[in-house]
Amino acid sequence: MEASAVGYPTDPIQLGRHPGWPATLGRLRVPGGLVGLRPVRLRDGGAWSAIRSRDEDHLAPWEPFAAGSWAQRNTPAEWPARWYGLRRLGRSGLGLPFAITVGGRFAGQVMVGNVVRDPLWSAYVGYWLDSRLTRGGVTTAAVALVVDHCFGPVGLHRLEATVRPENEASRRVLDKLGFREEGLFRRYLNVEGGWRDHLCYALTVEDLDVGAVYRLIREGRATRR
Numbered sequence: 405m406e407a408s409a410v411g412y413p414t415d416p417i418q419l420g421r422h423p424g425w426p427a428t429l430g431r432l433r434v435p436g437g438l439v440g441l442r443p444v445r446l447r448d449g450g451a452w453s454a455i456r457s458r459d460e461d462h463l464a465p466w467e468p469f470a471a472g473s474w475a476q477r478n479t480p481a482e483w484p485a486r487w488y489g490l491r492r493l494g495r496s497g498l499g500l501p502f503a504i505t506v507g508g509r510f511a512g513q514v515m516v517g518n519v520v521r522d523p524l525w526s527a528y529v530g531y532w533l534d535s536r537l538t539r540g541g542v543t544t545a546a547v548a549l550v551v552d553h554c555f556g557p558v559g560l561h562r563l564e565a566t567v568r569p570e571n572e573a574s575r576r577v578l579d580k581l582g583f584r585e586e587g588l589f590r591r592y593l594n595v596e597g598g599w600r601d602h603l604c605y606a607l608t609v610e611d612l613d614v615g616a617v618y619r620l621i622r623e624g625r626a627t628r629r
């Protein structure tokens with residue numbers, strides 16, 4: 405008798421697993437260090453808070469509005485609830501909450517969210533990195549690893565990213581990875597006290613003749629460890 409006939413879930417997503425999660429990706433060597441990705445952990449709270457508390461000027465212009473001051477929202481005590489929510493997203497199949505590591509240390513996050521399977525097979529990707537490690541190719545390498553993972557084991561067809569037009573660094577990351585600009589979303593996200601326009605970037609499986617990681621390696625931007 406099939407398990408479903410006696411009331412047990414057989415769908416892997418109902419069982420708390422979904423394709424490609426949990427996952428550890430990498431590592432890639434770039435000028436900024438040795439880059440890897442793994443699921444966020446409860447014990448990341450200290451590093452997460454230390455970086456973000458110091459980096460308000462670097463991060464706040466790009467992140468959605470939330471209640472409370474920056475300092476309050478980024479204390480170590482805030483992390484367990486956030487981590488728990490992220491872990492639930494990962495387990496439910498709705499997201500892939502990765503930590504970026506550089507030289508094995510927590511350095512930022514790549515979030516694949518809003519995972520929609522049949523019929524869209526789509527998700528968005530967002531990211532941030534410790535300001536002390538920027539301009540070294542770290543985020544480009546991290547997102548390349550995530551792109552290949554999403555188009556491979558996760559089975560997605562399309563990835564989107566939304567970026568404020570003035571966010572040159574983030575746009576450059578997407579350009580280097582071959583994301584194309586598809587249009588402008590008007591008053592899309594409430595950032596720093598106002599609803600800000602965002603450019604929509606996207607990449608589909610067909611856009612990549614080779615994997616995103618292989619493309620970085622071919623262009624001399626990264627090497628495998």
Ligand SMILES: CC(C)(COP(=O)(O)OP(=O)(O)OC[C@H]1O[C@@H](n2cnc3c(N)ncnc32)[C@H](O)[C@@H]1OP(=O)(O)O)[C@@H](O)C(=O)NCCC(=O)NCCS
Nearest residue numbers: 466531532533538539540541542543544567572573574576
């Ligand atoms: C955007 C961000 C993740 C980029 O991380 P990173 O590891 O520095 O990215 P990379 O080094 O892989 O690539 C950044 C590219 O942008 C370029 N760049 C950086 N700052 C720039 C600026 N102010 N103007 C123009 N180009 C800039 C870099 O030179 C590099 O391009 P290059 O390789 O051709 O030299 C990081 O700056 C960050 O955390 N920003 C704040 C959060 C954020 O904006 N998140 C994204 C929201 S959509």
